[in-house]
Amino acid sequence: MLSKVRDKPECTDEVQVRLDRVSKHYGNAAALTDLSLDVRRGEFLTLLGPSGCGKTTTLRLIGGFEVPDRGAVAIGGRDVTGVPPFQRNVNTVFQNYALFPHLTVFENVAYALRVKRLPGAQASERVTSMLDRMGLADKAGRYPRELSGGQMQRVALGRALINEPTVLLLDEPLSALDAKLRRTMQLELRRMHAELGLTFVCVTHDQEEALAMSDRIAVLDAGRIAQIGTPQEIFDRPANRFVADFIGGCNFIPAISRSDGTIIMPECKVSPQTGPEAGRGIVLAVRPHSLRLGTPEEGAIIELAARVSDIVYLGTAVRLVLSLADGLGLTAELGKDAVEKSGAKPGVVLRLWARAQDVIVFDAARSGHDPH
Numbered sequence: 001m002l003s004k005v006r007d008k009p010e011c012t013d014e015v016q017v018r019l020d021r022v023s024k025h026y027g028n029a030a031a032l033t034d035l036s037l038d039v040r041r042g043e044f045l046t047l048l049g050p051s052g053c054g055k056t057t058t059l060r061l062i063g064g065f066e067v068p069d070r071g072a073v074a075i076g077g078r079d080v081t082g083v084p085p086f087q088r089n090v091n092t093v094f095q096n097y098a099l100f101p102h103l104t105v106f107e108n109v110a111y112a113l114r115v116k117r118l119p120g121a122q123a124s125e126r127v128t129s130m131l132d133r134m135g136l137a138d139k140a141g142r143y144p145r146e147l148s149g150g151q152m153q154r155v156a157l158g159r160a161l162i163n164e165p166t167v168l169l170l171d172e173p174l175s176a177l178d179a180k181l182r183r184t185m186q187l188e189l190r191r192m193h194a195e196l197g198l199t200f201v202c203v204t205h206d207q208e209e210a211l212a213m214s215d216r217i218a219v220l221d222a223g224r225i226a227q228i229g230t231p232q233e234i235f236d237r238p239a240n241r242f243v244a245d246f247i248g249g250c251n252f253i254p255a256i257s258r259s260d261g262t263i264i265m266p267e268c269k270v271s272p273q274t275g276p277e278a279g280r281g282i283v284l285a286v287r288p289h290s291l292r293l294g295t296p297e298e299g300a301i302i303e304l305a306a307r308v309s310d311i312v313y314l315g316t317a318v319r320l321v322l323s324l325a326d327g328l329g330l331t332a333e334l335g336k337d338a339v340e341k342s343g344a345k346p347g348v349v350l351r352l353w354a355r356a357q358d359v360i361v362f363d364a365a366r367s368g369h370d371p372h
């Protein structure tokens with residue numbers, strides 16, 4: 001039956017899930033505030049953000065496990081606000097998999113069909129084909145305690161997919177796995193998503209995972225959407241300081257814009273550029289891997305001298321922990337060879353620079369940072 005689903009278009013502009021200005025409080029504390037989000041049909045959308053920002057709450061609103069205080073939830077164009085979970089064509093893979101320990105792999109996957117009272121032979125056929133798809137055909141008779149983390153995860157996925165939901169919700173589906181298995185399963189989830197053509201809404205607080213798996217990422221900050229876009233948009237053009245810092249890490253250098261250019265710190269020279277009006281406080285955002293060592297080349301926008309306070313070896317790259325004369329801390333990530341050549345060691349002052357295209361200018365007032 002699932003093969004039918006495969007014929008669906010991969011990702012369309014059609015909205016599959018719509019959250020329309022939803023708010024959710026627990027007691028007096030707001031978990032979500034006025035949040036609007038469209039998930040397109042066939043899309044792999046990831047909700048990303050720090051602990052407590054409202055990711056699980058958003059997922060639970062879509063699944064019907066919570067009702068918003070205000071706003072509406074629609075699935076497939078139908079208003080489902082207040083409709084219970086079992087009346088929505090949505091399934092959830094919970095963080096801890098929530099497998100039934102006393103049921104075998106086969107029985108776990110068959111459970112939803114039993115509840116629906118599907119005739120035995122028909123159910124059996126569907127479960128067998130699902131176990132095949134999940135690479136679990138030879139584990140059908142095992143109990144959850146006899147499985148590895150990755151296998152349990154696939155059972156949980158199979159159990160959620162057997163009902164042929166139109167939307168699959170995944171709450172931190174890979175958090176229990178070790179780093180290597182996690183990367184394998186990220187690819188597996190992507191492959192499965194492409195194959196089934198379903199709409200996936202996935203939650204993670206791991207930015208690398210979100211970048212690797214998603215068609216689009218919604219970054220949440222304290223119950224609001226800070227930015228939504230493709231992984232590349234979010235990484236290359238973060239909308240604000242929060243997103244820049246949360247995804248990829250970032251140095252923030254306060255500056256004042258001037259009509260003849262932009263200068264602030266004694267040891268930081270910034271080339272003229274268009275941007276906020278003269279006299280305004282701005283923040284120059286530059287990622288650690290975008291800082292370069294040595295004499296600035298054509299196109300340099302920031303030049304600075306910074307004292308090395310620590311050197312951390314990361315394998316092929318080296319992280320330099322630096323400070324400017326006024327005490328502002330910076331981090332640079334550079335190739336091992338370049339660092340060795342520079343003679344970097346704690347106490348040494350190094351020249352660093354960054355290209356214009358690698359620097360993002362934020363308005364200090366809007367980014368929550370005012371250098372005054």
Ligand SMILES: Nc1ncnc2c1ncn2[C@@H]1O[C@H](COP(=O)(O)OP(=O)(O)OP(=O)(O)O)[C@@H](O)[C@H]1O
Binds near residue numbers: 030031058
């Ligand atoms: N049942 C509840 N009762 C009271 N407060 C809750 C409840 N569930 C969530 N919260 C609060 O709502 C906010 C959002 O919680 P939520 O579980 O959605 O965060 P999250 O982004 O999923 O975090 P994590 O990454 O830690 O899982 C948090 O401040 C949390 O403490």
Ligand SMILES: [Mg+2]
Binds near residue numbers: 057
């Ligand atoms: Mg959560």
